[in-house]
Amino acid sequence: MKLIYKSLSYGLFISIASLFTGCGEGQTAQKQAKLSTPPPPSINSTIEVSKMNLGSRRRRVPAEIEPITHNEVVYREVRSAQLLGQSQQSGYLIAEDANTHKQLWLQQIYKIDYIEGKESDVQEIYFIELELLPSGKEILIEDELGRRHLVEIESHGVREAP
Numbered sequence: 113m114k115l116i117y118k119s120l121s122y123g124l125f126i127s128i129a130s131l132f133t134g135c136g137e138g139q140t141a142q143k144q145a146k147l148s149t150p151p152p153p154s155i156n157s158t159i160e161v162s163k164m165n166l167g168s169r170r171r172r173v174p175a176e177i178e179p180i181t182h183n184e185v186v187y188r189e190v191r192s193a194q195l196l197g198q199s200q201q202s203g204y205l206i207a208e209d210a211n212t213h214k215q216l217w218l219q220q221i222y223k224i225d226y227i228e229g230k231e232s233d234v235q236e237i238y239f240i241e242l243e244l245l246p247s248g249k250e251i252l253i254e255d256e257l258g259r260r261h262l263v264e265i266e267s268h269g270v271r272e273a274p
Contacts, residue, residue, distance in 0.1 A: 184210045189239040202236040219268045
């Protein structure tokens with residue numbers, strides 16, 4: 113008799129608790145709350161290749177790309193140009209002597225228009241491609257925004273690539 117009484121008491125307790133928490137059998141209030149929370153927006157609906165989406169603490173900086181060596185000169189991206197006295201960290205190509213590692217020249221490839229109020233480090237735009245063209249006279253650079261730039265090695269001139 114005591115066993116039946118305990119079973120009925122437990123069942124009554126569960127029924128009353130369900131009324132107060134809004135939970136069905138076998139659910140806790142915490143599980144119910146999780147079910148009623150709307151899902152976050154899908155990644156596809158929020159991602160847009162623009163400068164605005166680069167300002168995120170979760171942004172992953174692309175891996176550094178391999179430098180190019182041509183005619184005893186090493187050409188590489190600079191990711192800390194402010195240490196060289198420049199106004200922005202990225203967007204620069206440096207040419208160094210392959211033997212002495214002495215800087216021959218530094219060229220700004222593109223300007224970054226920083227958005228006030230956002231951390232500047234998450235607004236940096238890095239190279240994703242660095243390629244010596246078959247002529248040996250120009251370097252093709254593609255940045256994270258998909259823009260392509262041509263750098264003439266002799267004059268250091270920069271122009272938009274077709």
